[in-house]
Amino acid sequence: MTENTAKKEILLPSERKMSRKERFDYTVHEMKRNYMCYIMLAPFMLLFLVFTIIPVVMSLPMGFTDFNMASLPKWIGFQNFYTMFLEDDVFIGSIRTTLIFAIFTGPLSYAMSFLLAWLINELHPTLKTLFTLVFYAPSMAGNIYFVWQLIFSGDQYGYLNAILMELGITSSAIQWLTDGNYVLACVIIVQLWVSMGAGFLAMRAGFQGIDKSMYEAGAIEGIKSRFQELFYITIPSMGPSLMFAAVMQIVSAFTVDIVGRMLAGFPSTDYKVHTIMTHAFDYGWVRYEMGYSSAICFVLFVVMLVCNKLVGKLLGKYVD
Amino acid sequence: MKKRKKDLKPSELAALQAEENAAALEALRKRREKEHKKMLKSKGSNKQVGKSWKNDVGIFLLLAFMGLFMIFPIYLAVVNSIKPVQEVFLMPPKLYAIDPTLDNFSDLFKIANNSWVPFSRNVFNSLMVTVVATVFHVLFASTAAFVLSKCRFPGNALLNEIVVVALLFNSTVLYIMQYMVMATLGMINTYSALILPIIATSMGLYLMRQSMSTIPDAMIEAAKVDGAGLLHICWGIVMPNCKPALMTIIIFEFQTSWNQAGGGLVYDEALKTIPVVVQQIAAAGIARQGAIAASAVVLMIPPLLVFVLAQRNVMETMAHAGMKD
Numbered sequence: 001m002t003e004n005t006a007k008k009e010i011l012l013p014s015e016r017k018m019s020r021k022e023r024f025d026y027t028v029h030e031m032k033r034n035y036m037c038y039i040m041l042a043p044f045m046l047l048f049l050v051f052t053i054i055p056v057v058m059s060l061p062m063g064f065t066d067f068n069m070a071s072l073p074k075w076i077g078f079q080n081f082y083t084m085f086l087e088d089d090v091f092i093g094s095i096r097t098t099l100i101f102a103i104f105t106g107p108l109s110y111a112m113s114f115l116l117a118w119l120i121n122e123l124h125p126t127l128k129t130l131f132t133l134v135f136y137a138p139s140m141a142g143n144i145y146f147v148w149q150l151i152f153s154g155d156q157y158g159y160l161n162a163i164l165m166e167l168g169i170t171s172s173a174i175q176w177l178t179d180g181n182y183v184l185a186c187v188i189i190v191q192l193w194v195s196m197g198a199g200f201l202a203m204r205a206g207f208q209g210i211d212k213s214m215y216e217a218g219a220i221e222g223i224k225s226r227f228q229e230l231f232y233i234t235i236p237s238m239g240p241s242l243m244f245a246a247v248m249q250i251v252s253a254f255t256v257d258i259v260g261r262m263l264a265g266f267p268s269t270d271y272k273v274h275t276i277m278t279h280a281f282d283y284g285w286v287r288y289e290m291g292y293s294s295a296i297c298f299v300l301f302v303v304m305l306v307c308n309k310l311v312g313k314l315l316g317k318y319v320d
Numbered sequence: 321m322k323k324r325k326k327d328l329k330p331s332e333l334a335a336l337q338a339e340e341n342a343a344a345l346e347a348l349r350k351r352r353e354k355e356h357k358k359m360l361k362s363k364g365s366n367k368q369v370g371k372s373w374k375n376d377v378g379i380f381l382l383l384a385f386m387g388l389f390m391i392f393p394i395y396l397a398v399v400n401s402i403k404p405v406q407e408v409f410l411m412p413p414k415l416y417a418i419d420p421t422l423d424n425f426s427d428l429f430k431i432a433n434n435s436w437v438p439f440s441r442n443v444f445n446s447l448m449v450t451v452v453a454t455v456f457h458v459l460f461a462s463t464a465a466f467v468l469s470k471c472r473f474p475g476n477a478l479l480n481e482i483v484v485v486a487l488l489f490n491s492t493v494l495y496i497m498q499y500m501v502m503a504t505l506g507m508i509n510t511y512s513a514l515i516l517p518i519i520a521t522s523m524g525l526y527l528m529r530q531s532m533s534t535i536p537d538a539m540i541e542a543a544k545v546d547g548a549g550l551l552h553i554c555w556g557i558v559m560p561n562c563k564p565a566l567m568t569i570i571i572f573e574f575q576t577s578w579n580q581a582g583g584g585l586v587y588d589e590a591l592k593t594i595p596v597v598v599q600q601i602a603a604a605g606i607a608r609q610g611a612i613a614a615s616a617v618v619l620m621i622p623p624l625l626v627f628v629l630a631q632r633n634v635m636e637t638m639a640h641a642g643m644k645d
Contacts, residue, residue: 027474034473036550044464045479047520050505052486055497062493069496116386119379127380129631133624134387137394140575140623144616147393147400150413159396159413193390198572202527205564208634209531219348220341240530241565247487247526255490277490284492297491304488 063295068288080295090271091279091296097184098254098275104188106253109195113245116196117203118230132204139197145262148190152176152263177263180270187260187273194259195252199245206241210234239315246311254304257281276300394620401425401613408609424610428618431601431611436589439597446578446593449511450622453518453577458570460519462562465528466554470540483522483529499584513585514593518577524569531565532558567630575623594619 018026031038063080065073084091120131151159154175161173176182210233215223218233235242257277264273267282276296284293400408402420432439467473468480498517499508507513535558543553559566581595598615601608 030474034471037467037471037473040463040467040550040554041479044460044520044525047460047516048486048522048525050501051498051517051520052522053482054501055494056486056489058497058500059489059491059493062491067493116383119383122379123376123383127376129628131383131387132631133627134383134391136627137624138390140627141394141397141616141620144393144397146612146616147397150396150400151393157409157413159415162413193393196390198523198527201568201571202530202565205527205531205568205634208564209534209562216345216348219344222344237534240533241527244527244530247484248523251488251490280492290493290496294491294493297493301489301491304490305485308484308488 059294060298062291063298065291066289067291067294069290070288073291076291080292081299083292084295084299090274091276093271094274094276094279097271097273098256098277100184101188101191101256101275102253105191105195105256106249109192109253110199110246110249113196113200113203113249114242117200117207118234120204121207122226132201135196136201138194139200143262145190145259148263149177152186154178177265178269180272183264183269183272187263190263191256191259195249197248197252199248199252202241202244202248203238206238206245207234209241210237243312243315246315247308250304250307250311254300254307397613397616401610401617403610405610424614425618427608428601428611428614431608432597435597435600441590442592442594442597445511445591446595449514449593450574450577452511453515454570454573456515457519457521457524457573458566461522461525461569462528462559462566463551463554465525465532466558467550468525469529469532470535470537470553470558471550480529483526486522487526502585509586509588509591511591514577514580514582514591518573518580521573521576524573527569527572528562528565531562535561564634567634571623571627571630574626578623579619 062073064075064077066076066079067073116131116135120128120135123131150157153159153161154173154177156162156165156173158173158176160176161170164170165173174182176186214233214237215229218229223229223232255277256275260268260273260275261278261281266278266286268274277300280293280296280300282293283289283296396415399415399417401424402422403417404419404421404423407414407418429439432442468476468483502508502513502517507516539557539561540553543557548556579595580593581599582593586592586596598612598619601615602612
């Protein structure tokens with residue numbers, strides 16, 4: 001009994017059970033007390049509301065409509081989703097392609113980003129800048145796909161063909177980007193090449209932000225090798241950066257599209273590099289069936305949300 | 321003979337522990353000192369302490385090998401931009417230019433200057449849009465990130481959630497909706513159509529928020545006790561401790577706004593940025609292969625400069641922080 005009352009006394013107002021009126025008053029009181037927070041948030045949040053949140057909220061219901069951009073959207077319920085999963089064979093095929101891409105540019109590229117960021121961090125400062133630049137450069141160069149087209153070009157002018165023929169490995173030019181056997185591998189290579197992007201750079205920043213005195217404290221606690229340092233100090237103290245990188249990687253892994261379209265053309269041979277996002281592009285910007293296109297994007301969005309929650313659970317103990 | 325730990329008296333145990341701690345610290349200090357001396361001998365003093373050169377060579381070789389793969393296509397782009405026309409279609413293709421020339425670059429500027437407005441106007445547009453967007457994004461997003469990560473107020477959790485969910489949302493109709501919003505506000509064909517939406521991207525905010533969450537709350541509480549206002553805590557105390565993340569969002573934002581095509585948002589020639597002009601030039605097709613390669617190289621330069629400057633800045637501050645103790 002005494003224990004109970006003692007407990008009640010130390011409860012914060014926010015943790016106590018309150019009536020609705022009380023809770024409302026308390027919220028208003030807290031809002032007034034923290035008015036400075038809202039003022040500091042306002043400039044960003046205002047722009048964010050207008051240019052991101054409102055468009056997103058307007059986009060969400062479009063998947064349930066028939067919308068061709070010429071006339072007003074017409075509500076058709078789940079019709080788009082039935083069509084997608086029951087009748088659209090190309091969509092079903094694109095799920096498989098997307099998953100293949102997602103595995104390579106998702107977990108694989110994430111692990112590689114982390115490993116590279118860690119290795120770079122062990123180097124001399126000037127070399128750090130140099131290698132960070134080297135690995136991030138493809139993301140900065142952005143759309144120099146024409147170079148990859150030169151490399152993978154199907155005639156003898158292509159660098160890869162020229163080299164292989166010079167070495168006598170092949171006797172005739174291979175159609176790297178139009179032969180169904182090779183195109184997927186080629187696009188995956190280029191996708192990996194551009195995948196050291198925001199996530200990688202954030203990890204580099206995470207490594208640099210670690211408090212050096214942590215390592216001294218670690219030495220006292222008995223940490224001996226670099227690997228122990230990595231697992232007991234480095235990873236826990238850069239958990240938030242890892243979470244950011246994971247979100248970035250999820251987005252880039254599931255929305256693979258433009259590299260395939262640029263290299264293999266659209267549509268690609270046998271739909272070999274036709275991802276879900278390419279499918280959405282096809283219906284949206286080629287056929288102007290915006291309703292169906294946004295239904296496809298909606299499915300992708302839900303999948304990404306689930307992935308995000310899963311990763312959040314996995315990294316859970318390191319984040320916040 | 322050594323007693324087992326549990327047999328010791330508390331005071332003895334404490335003494336033993338202190339001894340062990342001192343020994344461990346001493347070992348670490350010796351290791352650091354040795355390596356530090358080695359580094360001082362080999363090169364200047366602005367070094368991070370605690371790494372050995374032998375490991376570095378192995379890591380360097382591994383990274384250099386992988387780096388070649390990353391840099392090779394970019395190298396090809398540069399080589400192609402300094403190849404004269406007759407060399408571009410040489411068989412078999414060469415990995416270097418036999419007779420390097422800057423013709424492609426002068427061609428690019430000639431073509432660009434032949435349009436309705438002088439090319440300098442496009443350069444000005446690009447710089448203006450990029451600098452304004454970057455500066456305001458960094459100011460607004462960092463301030464908001466500080467509040468979201470370090471203040472408790474009604475609505476905090478909800479806003480944090482929205483920021484991440486907005487990052488994940490990606491849809492073909494999104495651009496149409498954004499266009500409609502901008503049209504409603506009468507922003508189409510003005511600079512603000514190129515600037516404001518870019519300021520409002522949540523990626524930079526999210527990165528700053530994540531980075532700030534590693535800063536101990538005690539630091540902020542202490543400042544509050546000393547009577548510092550929130551704005552001062554944010555920019556005077558928290559931001560200097562988030563320099564790596566700050567530099568990273570500058571790089572991101574500069575790159576995004578520099579490269580944005582701004583397609584249908586701006587149609588007045590006098591308002592177009594460099595990427596839009598380059599697209600128009602490239603639309604002429606194969607005859608301008610050289611100019612396209614040159615434009616890719618030219619476009620790459622400003623983000624590259626910002627990247628190197630920002631990264632160097634991080635290195636210097638961090639090296640300094642490491643030397644403090």
